[in-house]
Amino acid sequence: MTLIPPGAGRRRPTEQEMIALELVSGLLMIIGLVAFAALFYAIVTNDSIQEATQGPEIPGVGLDVVLREPEDVESYFELRPITGGQADLTGIKDGDRLVSIDRVEVSGLTLDEVRALIREDDVKLEDDDFEIVFDFLRPGADGRLSEAERTVPKNVAPTFLIAYLNSFAFVLPLIVISLGYLFIRLGIRLRRYDVVAARWSLVAFLWLMIGLFVAAVWSFWVNGKGGIIGDDPFDYGRALSYSVPILLAIIPMLIAYRWLDQVINEVFSGEESLTSRQTRFAWTLLVPTLVVLALVAARPLEQTFIKSLTDDEFGTNRPARFIGLDNYQTLTSFKFTTVPCVKDGDGECARTPNGSIVWETSDVEEVEREKLRSMSSDERRKFKRYDVAATWRLMGSDTGLRLLGRDPTFLNSISNTLRFTFTSVVLELTLGLIIAMVVNSSFRGRGLMRTAMLVPWAIPTVVSAVLWQVILRGDQTGIFNKLLMDLGLIDQAKQWFSTTGPWMNSIVAVDVWKTSPFMALLLLAGLQIIPADLYEAASVDGASKVRQFFTITLPLLRPTIAVALIFRTLDALRVFDVFQVLLDTTRPSMATYNYNRLVLTRSDGYASAVGVMIFIFILLFTILYVRFVGIERE
Amino acid sequence: MRKQALGLIGRVFFWLLVLAVAFYTIAPFIYAFSISFRTNSQVLVEARYLPEDPSLINYQNLFEDADFMRTMFNSALVASVTVLFSLVVGSFAAYALGRVRFKGRMMVLYTVLAMTMFPQISILSGLFSIVNDLDIYGSTVALMFTYPIFTLPFTVWVLTSFFQGLPAEIEQAALVDGATPFQTFWRILVPLTAPALVTTGLLAFISAWNEYLFALTFTLVSKTSQTVPVAIANFGGYGFEVPVADRAAATVVVTVPVLVLVLIFQRRIIEGLTAGAVKG
Numbered sequence: 030m031t032l033i034p035p036g037a038g039r040r041r042p043t044e045q046e047m048i049a050l051e052l053v054s055g056l057l058m059i060i061g062l063v064a065f066a067a068l069f070y071a072i073v074t075n076d077s078i079q080e081a082t083q084g085p086e087i088p089g090v091g092l093d094v095v096l097r098e099p100e101d102v103e104s105y106f107e108l109r110p111i112t113g114g115q116a117d118l119t120g121i122k123d124g125d126r127l128v129s130i131d132r133v134e135v136s137g138l139t140l141d142e143v144r145a146l147i148r149e150d151d152v153k154l155e156d157d158d159f160e161i162v163f164d165f166l167r168p169g170a171d172g173r174l175s176e177a178e179r180t181v182p183k184n185v186a187p188t189f190l191i192a193y194l195n196s197f198a199f200v201l202p203l204i205v206i207s208l209g210y211l212f213i214r215l216g217i218r219l220r221r222y223d224v225v226a227a228r229w230s231l232v233a234f235l236w237l238m239i240g241l242f243v244a245a246v247w248s249f250w251v252n253g254k255g256g257i258i259g260d261d262p263f264d265y266g267r268a269l270s271y272s273v274p275i276l277l278a279i280i281p282m283l284i285a286y287r288w289l290d291q292v293i294n295e296v297f298s299g300e301e302s303l304t305s306r307q308t309r310f311a312w313t314l315l316v317p318t319l320v321v322l323a324l325v326a327a328r329p330l331e332q333t334f335i336k337s338l339t340d341d342e343f344g345t346n347r348p349a350r351f352i353g354l355d356n357y358q359t360l361t362s363f364k365f366t367t368v369p370c371v372k373d374g375d376g377e378c379a380r381t382p383n384g385s386i387v388w389e390t391s392d393v394e395e396v397e398r399e400k401l402r403s404m405s406s407d408e409r410r411k412f413k414r415y416d417v418a419a420t421w422r423l424m425g426s427d428t429g430l431r432l433l434g435r436d437p438t439f440l441n442s443i444s445n446t447l448r449f450t451f452t453s454v455v456l457e458l459t460l461g462l463i464i465a466m467v468v469n470s471s472f473r474g475r476g477l478m479r480t481a482m483l484v485p486w487a488i489p490t491v492v493s494a495v496l497w498q499v500i501l502r503g504d505q506t507g508i509f510n511k512l513l514m515d516l517g518l519i520d521q522a523k524q525w526f527s528t529t530g531p532w533m534n535s536i537v538a539v540d541v542w543k544t545s546p547f548m549a550l551l552l553l554a555g556l557q558i559i560p561a562d563l564y565e566a567a568s569v570d571g572a573s574k575v576r577q578f579f580t581i582t583l584p585l586l587r588p589t590i591a592v593a594l595i596f597r598t599l600d601a602l603r604v605f606d607v608f609q610v611l612l613d614t615t616r617p618s619m620a621t622y623n624y625n626r627l628v629l630t631r632s633d634g635y636a637s638a639v640g641v642m643i644f645i646f647i648l649l650f651t652i653l654y655v656r657f658v659g660i661e662r663e
Numbered sequence: 664m665r666k667q668a669l670g671l672i673g674r675v676f677f678w679l680l681v682l683a684v685a686f687y688t689i690a691p692f693i694y695a696f697s698i699s700f701r702t703n704s705q706v707l708v709e710a711r712y713l714p715e716d717p718s719l720i721n722y723q724n725l726f727e728d729a730d731f732m733r734t735m736f737n738s739a740l741v742a743s744v745t746v747l748f749s750l751v752v753g754s755f756a757a758y759a760l761g762r763v764r765f766k767g768r769m770m771v772l773y774t775v776l777a778m779t780m781f782p783q784i785s786i787l788s789g790l791f792s793i794v795n796d797l798d799i800y801g802s803t804v805a806l807m808f809t810y811p812i813f814t815l816p817f818t819v820w821v822l823t824s825f826f827q828g829l830p831a832e833i834e835q836a837a838l839v840d841g842a843t844p845f846q847t848f849w850r851i852l853v854p855l856t857a858p859a860l861v862t863t864g865l866l867a868f869i870s871a872w873n874e875y876l877f878a879l880t881f882t883l884v885s886k887t888s889q890t891v892p893v894a895i896a897n898f899g900g901y902g903f904e905v906p907v908a909d910r911a912a913a914t915v916v917v918t919v920p921v922l923v924l925v926l927i928f929q930r931r932i933i934e935g936l937t938a939g940a941v942k943g
Contacts, residue, residue: 195792250804251797251798251799304764304765306844307763307764307765307844308763308765308766310759310763310844310845311759311760311763311765311768312759312765313759314755314756314758314759314848315755315756315759315760315771317752317755317756318752318753318755318756318775318815318819321752321811321815322774322778322815322816325790325808325809325811325812326778326781326786326812328789328793329786329789329790329792329793330785330786330789331789332786332788332789332792332793333785333786333787333788333789336788336789336792464684467677467680467681467684468681468684470677472677472681476929478681478684478685479929479933480925480926480929481685481688481689482684482688483925483929483932483933484688484689484692484918484921484922484925485688487869487873487921487922487924487925487932488873488917488918488921489872489873489874489875489891489892489895489917490873490875490892491873491875491892491893491895491896492891492892492895492914492917492918493691494896495895495896495898495910495914496691496692496695496911496914497691498910499694499695499698499907499910499911499914500691500694502710502907505709505710506706506707506708506709506710506907507710508694508698508710508712510710511710511711542687542691546688547936550933550936551936554933554936596780599780602782603782603783603784605784605875605876606875606876606892609875609879609896610896619784620782620784620876623784623785623787624784624787624876624879624880627787627788627791627880628880633788633791633792636787636788637788637789640782640784640785640786640787640788641785643782643784643785644782644785647780647781647782647785651780
């Protein structure tokens with residue numbers, strides 16, 4: 030036992046207290062070491078890392094189940110990778126295949142037993158709904174399945190780097206290591222009977238206990254519920270077996286906490302400044318927020334960055350590969366060129382049935398097609414050729430300016446988003462200002478008016494989109510069309526959302542309807558701060574209402590307008606709901622394009638790159654705004 | 664005399680403007696209301712301002728649809744849990760950020776602000792992997808896990824400015840009386856900011872209720888976990904035609920609780936919304 034110099038505390042510690050202190054500081058150091066050990070253990074036992082270092086355990090597939098009538102079987106879990114382990118036969122319906130059954134699960138079974146397994150699961154297949162196709166499991170002489178000669182090449186294992194980055198990367202290990210280090214340091218300092226160390230130890234124990242309790246509850250639920258969509262009964266035994274040990278771990282900490290709390294003012298010595306005390310208090314309060322932000326924001330962001338440098342895809346067994354900035358290159362490549370239009374018999378530009386001009390093919394496109402012809406089929410699959418994004422007619426001539434890109438849909442999504450943002454923000458600001466000024470004057474029923482104004486803001490954007498979808502139906506059964514026809518403004522029903530109709534205007538109109546009242550409310554608050562005397566004085570001086578508006582209202586409203594402008598612009602750049610509900614995938618916004626890439630084509634890596642581009646975009650806008658519109662922050 | 668005439672015209676014009684604004688805001692709902700009393704086949708044949716033969720069939724179908732009722736419950740559950748969590752955790756953080764001077768305060772504050780402007784779509788792929796690994800894909804828990812990414816920074820930001828606005832003497836008085844910082848926080852400051860908590864909670868509740876991106880990504884796959892926006896967007900109706908009337912009825916049903924909320928808490932909501940904008 031180390032000899033501890035008696036501190037300048039109120040009294041000397043007793044024998045027992047010295048022993049207790051050894052135990053408590055030991056506990057702290059053990060916790061720190063456990064953190065390091067747990068991290069190491071998690072890395073070493075991680076499945077993909079094991080694969081990376083030892084090679085994949087099970088290459089290829091044993092059996093395939095092929096559906097006779099694929100349409101009759103509902104596809105579900107479209108996005109969920111097949112889980113191995115138990116004979117979990119519910120999985121992806123991929124074309125006409127139901128599932129690929131792993132070698133390990135069914136070797137040794139007879140074909141009848143396998144059929145029984147398939148019939149048994151949730152999909153409810155009968156014997157004649159499917160047929161089993163052998164890959165390299167075959168029934169032997171005894172009727173049992175065993176491995177035939179392997180003709181399938183081994184799957185490629187992920188590299189160690191990819192496996193590590195996918196599962197751990199930097200944020201989480203950094204946090205665990207820092208915490209481990211902190212705990213060890215605390216344990217050491219505690220032995221010097223330092224009162225500051227003691228107080229920090231209390232905080233550390235407190236949050237650790239709370240964290241363990243939350244982990245126990247979480248573990249109880251996750252381990253008891255079994256499969257996600259499954260209707261398995263709650264497995265209490267399993268849930269308890271995972272969560273009780275965690276709860277037990279809390280006990281020593283509770284004891285340590287209570288003991289420390291009792292003796293802290295007696296046995297520990299040292300001075301602590303008010304600042305130090307306050308700092309500790311502040312950080313104590315911030316712990317849960319920081320944990321949440323680390324888990325739900327920092328880690329996903331990091332993961333998205335990392336994935337964007339790979340060609341990862343969902344639902345394949347192929348491991349991801351590093352492709353560096355390839356995704357970004359595809360997204361940001363663009364070229365401009367000019368093309369003449371195709372002339373019709375009268376020497377005018379020919380037009381398609383819906384009225385758009387027919388353009389010639391450009392040289393760039395020819396070059397790209399040549400390149401494709403000279404490639405092998407493997408190279409062809411990987412090659413991203415330049416394709417047309419948009420063509421605009423140059424004023425007063427028969428030539429068009431053509432924009433091409435390696436990902437023309439992405440370029441179009443940028444253009445759509447920018448057009449949407451600009452138009453909707455300008456309209457909403459103007460309309461909002463008008464509405465605000467109308468509501469600003471006191472009149473009876475003003476309260477009711479403000480309630481009415483809140484409603485469009487309060488309903489989900491999706492609901493307003495669906496609502497307007499009903500109103501703006503593109504045939505004569507749409508009430509808006511009927512209204513316009515009754516008023517004599519149009520002859521025929523207009524298709525408001527079709528690709529050839531005024532879809533951008535319609536989308537903007539929906540958003541303007543939803544958001545202008547909200548803008549009006551914001552501006553109203555700003556208006557109400559302006560003292561009425563200013564207006565009175567100006568009237569006395571003979572200034573007209575219009576002049577008053579420009580010299581008094583606008584300048585004083587500037588800070589409110591600036592804030593409303595920033596938040597509204599950032600919201601508009603992120604637009605998702607209206608584009609997703611009202612338009613198809615050929616007319617995306619940046620956010621819906623990201624979503625489509627992730628969910629429809631399942632290109633995890635590529636979608637991540639799109640996400641990072643959006644992030645950079647928004648960041649640039651924010652910086653520009655803060656510079657030019659200049660909001661003051663303390 | 665002329666002035667009186669001008670004044671009268673001005674007033675009439677003003678009232679017309681007021682009515683126009685009110686109509687602009689409410690008209691779509693009135694129409695949805697009217698169309699919800701017609702059958703879908705009637706709607707698909709002819710556009711009318713008023714129902715020709717009002718019937719409650721759409722509402723009947725809706726209320727008998729257990730799935731749809733369940734989505735309302737899911738939305739309420741997810742929003743409540745998220746808001747409760749954000750208020751508790753957020754008020755802790757807001758107290759620290761709003762009333763304690765400590766090293767690193769500005770950095771944390773700026774980080775929180777940055778989070779409110781964060782594009783959620785950008786981390787969708789990362790979140791998707793995490794939700795998958797945690798085995799909560801397809802359940803409402805996935806939403807309870809991911810919603811704090813926007814409710815928490817918002818709550819912290821708004822509550823911080825409220826805490827800052829409280830007079831400094833409170834802590835000093837409590838300190839003199841021998842209260843620990845935590846006691847000051849829990850017994851004195853929290854009750855004082857109760858109105859702010861209600862307002863912030865309301866605004867966070869509405870934004871969680873309306874959220875579509877995460878809900879679509881994580882619950883589309885499971886009918887029993889879907890929330891209101893997802894269900895409405897994918898509403899298939901009960902027949903084989905395009906379910907226009909059913910959608911209208913669903914819209915009405917879904918808007919009613921929101922209307923109630925807004926009616927009761929109208930002033931609080933406006934206070935909360937504008938506090939952010941005006942103070943900047």
